[in-house]
Amino acid sequence: MSKIELNKRQEKIVEIVKANGPITGEQIADQLHLTRATLRPDLAILTMAGFLEARPRVGYYYTGKTDTQRLTDELKKLQVKDFQSIPIVVSVNVSVYDAICTMFLEDVGTLFVVDNQSYLVGVLSRKDLLRTSIGKQELESIPVNIIMTRMPNITVCRQDDLILDVANALIEKQIDALPVVKDTEMGLEVIGRITKTNMTKILVDFASDDIS
Amino acid sequence: MSKIELNKRQEKIVEIVKANGPITGEQIADQLHLTRATLRPDLAILTMAGFLEARPRVGYYYTGKTDTQRLTDELKKLQVKDFQSIPIVVSVNVSVYDAICTMFLEDVGTLFVVDNQSYLVGVLSRKDLLRTSIGKQELESIPVNIIMTRMPNITVCRQDDLILDVANALIEKQIDALPVVKDTEMGLEVIGRITKTNMTKILVDFASDDIS
Numbered sequence: 289m290s291k292i293e294l295n296k297r298q299e300k301i302v303e304i305v306k307a308n309g310p311i312t313g314e315q316i317a318d319q320l321h322l323t324r325a326t327l328r329p330d331l332a333i334l335t336m337a338g339f340l341e342a343r344p345r346v347g348y349y350y351t352g353k354t355d356t357q358r359l360t361d362e363l364k365k366l367q368v369k370d371f372q373s374i375p376i377v378v379s380v381n382v383s384v385y386d387a388i389c390t391m392f393l394e395d396v397g398t399l400f401v402v403d404n405q406s407y408l409v410g411v412l413s414r415k416d417l418l419r420t421s422i423g424k425q426e427l428e429s430i431p432v433n434i435i436m437t438r439m440p441n442i443t444v445c446r447q448d449d450l451i452l453d454v455a456n457a458l459i460e461k462q463i464d465a466l467p468v469v470k471d472t473e474m475g476l477e478v479i480g481r482i483t484k485t486n487m488t489k490i491l492v493d494f495a496s497d498d499i500s
Numbered sequence: 501m502s503k504i505e506l507n508k509r510q511e512k513i514v515e516i517v518k519a520n521g522p523i524t525g526e527q528i529a530d531q532l533h534l535t536r537a538t539l540r541p542d543l544a545i546l547t548m549a550g551f552l553e554a555r556p557r558v559g560y561y562y563t564g565k566t567d568t569q570r571l572t573d574e575l576k577k578l579q580v581k582d583f584q585s586i587p588i589v590v591s592v593n594v595s596v597y598d599a600i601c602t603m604f605l606e607d608v609g610t611l612f613v614v615d616n617q618s619y620l621v622g623v624l625s626r627k628d629l630l631r632t633s634i635g636k637q638e639l640e641s642i643p644v645n646i647i648m649t650r651m652p653n654i655t656v657c658r659q660d661d662l663i664l665d666v667a668n669a670l671i672e673k674q675i676d677a678l679p680v681v682k683d684t685e686m687g688l689e690v691i692g693r694i695t696k697t698n699m700t701k702i703l704v705d706f707a708s709d710d711i712s
Contacts, residue, residue, distance in 0.1 A: 357683075360706070360707050360708075363706070363707045364707055385634065388630060391630075392627075392631065395674075396675075397626075397627075404540075408634060414609075414626045414627065414630055415604075415626065416628060417630060418603075418629060418630045418633060419604065420598060421630060421633035421634055422597065422600055422633055422639060427634060430687050451703075452703075452704060452707050454703055455700050455703050457702055457706045458697075458700055459697065459700055459704065460581055464609075464696075484676075484696035484697060484699070485670075485671065487696070487699060487700040487703050488667050488670055488671055488696045488699040489671055489701070490703060491575075491663075491664075491699050491702060491703050491706075492664060492665050492667045492668055492671065494572070494575065494703075494706075495572050495575045495576055496572075496663050
């Protein structure tokens with residue numbers, strides 16, 4: 289999270305741009321009796337941190353964003369790839385009983401089901417497995433493809449999707465996890481999993497300023 | 501979330517206190533050629549928002565907190581009572597089969613088990629129920645008290661506990677939900693439930709500035 293303490297010179301630059309923007313780097317340097325080169329790092333920091341924006345042939349202007357806005361802006365930028373967990377997959381040919389065993393062994397709440405070429409074909413939640421297990425059938429003899437959620441009813445995400453969009457999807461669809469997929473010509477490759485646990489961790493990290 | 505846009509006079513006050521603090525309200529008023537009474541609302545706002553602190557017989561001083569710090573301070577102050585969901589309870593006398601049906605009917609991932617006086621005695625997760633359902637016993641004939649997590653192994657929280665402490669507990673204990681309880685002389689009354697879904701919603705609300 290960009291939690292920036294400006295130094296005195298940077299604060300002065302912000303004040304000057306606030307009062308006179310749009311203003312060129314040269315004009316700012318003049319006002320501070322410094323060279324343009326000396327100011328270059330400060331201007332770069334202020335622009336990257338979102339205090340100022342630079343427009344070619346116009347100059348710098350003040351964005352008017354408070355630290356708070358910049359902070360939620362940062363939160364809005366978080367991407368799946370930085371927070372995803374390892375996916376646990378089972379083959380479409382295994383039985384419901386084997387899927388339940390895998391779920392306990394791997395200690396996850398959601399399994400992704402893949403075909404013989406390892407492409408995503410289904411999702412199994414703890415709820416799906418529980419529903420089946422109270423039925424009267426033999427769990428060893430039911431293949432997972434009978435009970436899994438299948439395409440096109442699976443909600444997926446990609447590595448560069450925004451964490452907030454995934455959080456919204458988890459809530460709206462009332463599910464615990466999404467598969468993170470990579471598009472290939474043959475189908476969707478499962479490369480990660482993102483869950484409400486990841487979201488809870490992000491909340492904790494966010495409050496302890498651990499996200500950068 | 502306190503996302504405060506200061507007006508010009510408030511900005512001036514902050515500048516004066518930054519430069520001269522600790523400083524009394526009267527001295528600030530003098531510098532601005534205003535009366536103490538005129539400034540009272542501004543000083544109250546600046547103090548409540550965390551820009552300034554007031555110490556009796558000393559005056560106002562600048563806290564040096566950035567908006568970002570104030571924002572995470574706000575997040576750290578969130579309490580369970582403002583975000584908890586309704587708890588779903590079952591009696592300790594019901595069967596595992598009935599508990600599973602309740603879980604599906606109410607569409608929750610965690611049930612709280614209460615005794616005949618309605619005090620908390622156990623917790624049942626979807627995982628507990630799934631584990632039991634793949635056993636060879638008749639689910640209708642197993643009472644929940646055989647398989648539930650029981651005191652003192654239940655992690656509970658109270659209404660005025662901090663959301664962040666609960667989020668940490670959910671992660672550390674690897675559970676999906678905590679009961680929110682009220683202490684009585686006879687035992688713990690279950691008055692709410694707080695889950696990773698609540699945490700995911702808080703994250704979304706936080707980014708869309710909906711938390712106040």
